[in-house]
Amino acid sequence: MTLGQLSAFVLVARLGSVTAAARALGVSEPAVSQALAALRQHHDDRLLVRTREGMTLTAGGRRLLPIASQMVSLGADAEAAVREAKGVAEELRVVVASTIAEFVANPLLEAFGGRSGSPVEFSAGLAKTAEMPVLVGNRLADAALGPRIDDADLDSMPIFRGTLVAVGSPRRHRGGSPSAWPWLVDPSGTDEKSDAGVLLRKLAVPDERVRVFANQTAAWSAAASGLGVSIAVEHLVAPQLRRRELVVVPTRVTPMPVYWHVTTATRDRCSVVASSLRHFLGTPVAMQIMRSPGSGVPPSRFRPPVFVTIWS
Amino acid sequence: MTLGQLSAFVLVARLGSVTAAARALGVSEPAVSQALAALRQHHDDRLLVRTREGMTLTAGGRRLLPIASQMVSLGADAEAAVREAKGVAEELRVVVASTIAEFVANPLLEAFGGRSGSPVEFSAGLAKTAEMPVLVGNRLADAALGPRIDDADLDSMPIFRGTLVAVGSPRRHRGGSPSAWPWLVDPSGTDEKSDAGVLLRKLAVPDERVRVFANQTAAWSAAASGLGVSIAVEHLVAPQLRRRELVVVPTRVTPMPVYWHVTTATRDRCSVVASSLRHFLGTPVAMQIMRSPGSGVPPSRFRPPVFVTIWS
DNA sequence: TGGTCAGTTAAGGGTCTGGTTATGTAGCCT
DNA sequence: AGGCTACATAACCAGACCCTTAACTGACCA
Numbered sequence: 001m002t003l004g005q006l007s008a009f010v011l012v013a014r015l016g017s018v019t020a021a022a023r024a025l026g027v028s029e030p031a032v033s034q035a036l037a038a039l040r041q042h043h044d045d046r047l048l049v050r051t052r053e054g055m056t057l058t059a060g061g062r063r064l065l066p067i068a069s070q071m072v073s074l075g076a077d078a079e080a081a082v083r084e085a086k087g088v089a090e091e092l093r094v095v096v097a098s099t100i101a102e103f104v105a106n107p108l109l110e111a112f113g114g115r116s117g118s119p120v121e122f123s124a125g126l127a128k129t130a131e132m133p134v135l136v137g138n139r140l141a142d143a144a145l146g147p148r149i150d151d152a153d154l155d156s157m158p159i160f161r162g163t164l165v166a167v168g169s170p171r172r173h174r175g176g177s178p179s180a181w182p183w184l185v186d187p188s189g190t191d192e193k194s195d196a197g198v199l200l201r202k203l204a205v206p207d208e209r210v211r212v213f214a215n216q217t218a219a220w221s222a223a224a225s226g227l228g229v230s231i232a233v234e235h236l237v238a239p240q241l242r243r244r245e246l247v248v249v250p251t252r253v254t255p256m257p258v259y260w261h262v263t264t265a266t267r268d269r270c271s272v273v274a275s276s277l278r279h280f281l282g283t284p285v286a287m288q289i290m291r292s293p294g295s296g297v298p299p300s301r302f303r304p305p306v307f308v309t310i311w312s
Numbered sequence: 313m314t315l316g317q318l319s320a321f322v323l324v325a326r327l328g329s330v331t332a333a334a335r336a337l338g339v340s341e342p343a344v345s346q347a348l349a350a351l352r353q354h355h356d357d358r359l360l361v362r363t364r365e366g367m368t369l370t371a372g373g374r375r376l377l378p379i380a381s382q383m384v385s386l387g388a389d390a391e392a393a394v395r396e397a398k399g400v401a402e403e404l405r406v407v408v409a410s411t412i413a414e415f416v417a418n419p420l421l422e423a424f425g426g427r428s429g430s431p432v433e434f435s436a437g438l439a440k441t442a443e444m445p446v447l448v449g450n451r452l453a454d455a456a457l458g459p460r461i462d463d464a465d466l467d468s469m470p471i472f473r474g475t476l477v478a479v480g481s482p483r484r485h486r487g488g489s490p491s492a493w494p495w496l497v498d499p500s501g502t503d504e505k506s507d508a509g510v511l512l513r514k515l516a517v518p519d520e521r522v523r524v525f526a527n528q529t530a531a532w533s534a535a536a537s538g539l540g541v542s543i544a545v546e547h548l549v550a551p552q553l554r555r556r557e558l559v560v561v562p563t564r565v566t567p568m569p570v571y572w573h574v575t576t577a578t579r580d581r582c583s584v585v586a587s588s589l590r591h592f593l594g595t596p597v598a599m600q601i602m603r604s605p606g607s608g609v610p611p612s613r614f615r616p617p618v619f620v621t622i623w624s
Numbered sequence: 625t626g627g628t629c630a631g632t633t634a635a636g637g638g639t640c641t642g643g644t645t646a647t648g649t650a651g652c653c654t
Numbered sequence: 655a656g657g658c659t660a661c662a663t664a665a666c667c668a669g670a671c672c673c674t675t676a677a678c679t680g681a682c683c684a
Binding site for chain 1: 313314315318355356357359370371372373374375376379380382383386387389390391393394395396397398
């Protein structure tokens with residue numbers, strides 16, 4: 001029974017899927033499956049069984065989960081505690097929705113690092129909305145940037161209000177139902193609970209009409225060439241609109257207000273640096289950065305899906 | 313950072329010595345030293361430094377200790393939780409003072425196993441008095457049988473009152489100060505806080521007058537042949553006294569009352585089976601067994617110094 | 625019936641863990 | 655200075671961990 005195995009178990013239990021857990025951990029899916037197998041053998045209990053609702057807990061798994069979760073959490077605490085005693089750079093692990101990652105996460109976090117009194121080391125990773133509460137709740141991440149998250153153990157604070165619009169080529173006017181248009185989106189389009197996902201669902205766009213691009217810039221450029229319609233937070237796409245590469249395409253549900261949130265553990269179990277980040281994100285400086293960010297750093301600047309495992 | 317390393321760290325910190333921790337874990341001393349080295353490297357902090365009072369904590373170590381201790385404890389909980397859900401034999405890890413181990417521990421635990429409703433699996437190990445609170449407090453053991461232990465987190469209950477006497481050959485009458493006699497003792501004679509250790513100290517017996525035997529039976533038999541004086545709980549040595557192989561030798565401090573105690577974690581953090589053992593030890597059945605136990609099972613029936621590590 | 629999706633199992637390999645014995649080294653005592 | 659004690663380190667080794675890719679199984683669906 002190792003901490004790595006426990007952490008895989010917790011993630012599978014919480015996300016209800018081996019695949020999801022593997023992606024959240026940034027490893028292949030058999031890796032998680034094997035960690036689980038080792039834990040199963042050790043305890044001589046299946047712990048999690050496949051059902052139609054996903055992986056569900058056995059009686060033994062149900063008992064193990066809260067304990068395992070606490071151990072994983074304590075593992076993070078242990079790192080932080082010693083590190084803090086040495087007065088050495090704090091580590092801040094942030095998960096970010098892909099949309100935010102592309103434009104504002106880097107300048108935002110760098111600004112925070114520069115203004116924070118003590119040195120801070122970042123590691124950021126992309127995550128789907130559904131993963132965020134699990135990762136933050138289990139201390140696999142210190143903070144999440146993305147949509148609002150409702151969870152008793154977590155504290156979600158709005159940090160920005162933007163407007164989501166549909167954009168398309170100025171030379172190609174679309175008619176008919178938006179659900180029949182080709183939609184060109186970044187990976188968050190496949191995330192049901194992301195802003196883009198919500199928008200697509202509101203318009204009842206079927207999956208086969210959606211083409212996923214590596215990032216928003218790529219999707220916009222494809223839209224500009226007339227391949228279809230894309231989704232954008234208005235002020236982020238402003239340069240392209242100003243240059244008339246793209247125009248706003250009105251729909252039944254756009255412009256749609258969106259809110260970015262920062263989510264951390266509740267105050268009492270939140271690391272100092274995380275709560276300091278939360279505070280920073282409420283300041284005008286942060287607001288200013290979100291309003292006029294740099295132009296599209298590709299998400300590959302971030303670590304693959306999520307940070308490294310915490311313990312070697 | 314593995315649970316094994318953390319558990320070594322906790323034990324060294326609490327016992328103040330690598331050697332003691334190694335003995336408590338039943339491994340060689342470099343094994344513990346290396347676990348510590350790995351943890352030090354991982355955290356880039358010495359954690360524990362040598363001082364004249366033993367191994368003392370650095371600032372980082374002081375922060376790590378409570379967290380590590382809790383993780384180790386949770387590790388034990390995790391095992392127990394899954395096991396319990398399966399309705400499978402509970403495991404009860406007991407540490408025993410060597411004096412008790414030799415005569416009463418086995419019949420006592422076997423009787424408990426037979427009367428306990430659910431099946432129980434034992435693993436017992438010898439421990440010095442100083443190790444007991446550390447082992448039980450950190451959930452490396454569920455219960456300890458030995459002298460009274462004063463510790464805020466532990467619950468020590470008297471289970472037996474006996475009388476400690478000095479015994480020697482009937483053919484060899486000793487005169488002069490007892491501190492000049494040759495004393496033949498079992499390993500607990502080297503444990504300052506054991507009953508035998510206390511007795512020897514009260515009589516101001518210097519170390520060079522003490523010869524340690526593998527167990528009490530061996531020490532008594534040596535005393536019977538006139539090599540010196542031994543120590544015994546009166547009713548345990550009754551057969552030898554009845555056969556006139558040994559006679560009681562009066563001293564300034566004997567007969568001396570001794571109390572055996574069972575020590576567990578305080579009720580709220582104590583496993584069900586441990587608290588059930590504590591209850592059993594207060595019953596007349598247990599009392600009866602302690603009063604007339606079997607005749608000297610050698611301690612080798614127990615696992616070497618202490619049980620196996622809990623996690624593979 | 626065949627295809628797809630999700631989880632499991634198999635095989636292989638690099639790294640870490642955790643144990644041993646033997647040897648070094650720092651501090652303390654006589 | 656010499657010796658003792660106790661911790662640290664070296665060298666070695668078996669086994670566990672943890673990752674990968676590839677192939678297998680079972681459920682579900684057209």
